[in-house]
Amino acid sequence: MPRLILTCGLPGAGKTTLAKRLEREVPAILLCPDEWIHGLGVDLFDEPFRARLEHRFKTLARHLLHHGQDVILDFGFWDRAERDELREMARALGAQVELRYLEVPFAELVRRLEIRNRDGFVVITEDLMTGYAQVFEAPDAAELGLYDNRP
Ligand SMILES: Nc1ncnc2c1ncn2[C@@H]1O[C@H](COP(=O)(O)OP(=O)(O)OP(=O)(O)O)[C@@H](O)[C@H]1O
Numbered sequence: 334m335p336r337l338i339l340t341c342g343l344p345g346a347g348k349t350t351l352a353k354r355l356e357r358e359v360p361a362i363l364l365c366p367d368e369w370i371h372g373l374g375v376d377l378f379d380e381p382f383r384a385r386l387e388h389r390f391k392t393l394a395r396h397l398l399h400h401g402q403d404v405i406l407d408f409g410f411w412d413r414a415e416r417d418e419l420r421e422m423a424r425a426l427g428a429q430v431e432l433r434y435l436e437v438p439f440a441e442l443v444r445r446l447e448i449r450n451r452d453g454f455v456v457i458t459e460d461l462m463t464g465y466a467q468v469f470e471a472p473d474a475a476e477l478g479l480y481d482n483r484p
Pocket residue numbers: 342343344345346347348349350351367409445446448449
């Protein structure tokens with residue numbers, strides 16, 4: 334049974350760090366929009382471009398799962414509706430689906446981002462984070478129970 338792994342959490346939660354470890358351990362094909370957007374020379378805050386790329390990645394993930402390949406989507410998945418869409422897509426293909434939700438206290442996120450901001454890849458301020466925290470739809474226990482997460 335192929336596995337689809339979704340990373341979920343706010344910036345600084347450690348999603349990409351975890352995704353890269355799982356890429357080796359599973360092993361799985363990792364699709365990380367931030368790396369592709371940056372690698373293509375596009376602004377990381379270009380939301381229409383990100384939406385188009387993620388749409389293509391979802392199609393690619395469906396093909397890979399169909400061929401039995403394990404996939405990690407490092408999208409962050411802030412919206413419940415989008416998580417539901419991916420879970421249902423994968424289940425329809427007979428795949429297992431894991432939601433790796435990284436819940437980290439706000440002050441710790443800001444601390445980590447202050448350090449990461451220094452590498453200049455992308456700068457996320459505390460003001461931006463405050464706005465993000467208001468729109469992020471954290472999964473609750475009932476939702477987490479819908480996934481195939483291993484202990
Ligand atoms: N478990 C951890 N404990 C402490 N620091 C961590 C941990 N995981 C990641 N970090 C550090 O926190 C920073 C953010 O990690 P990472 O880039 O993986 O987060 P992210 O969730 O992918 O963020 P974004 O949504 O912006 O892509 C990095 O500098 C990373 O080294």
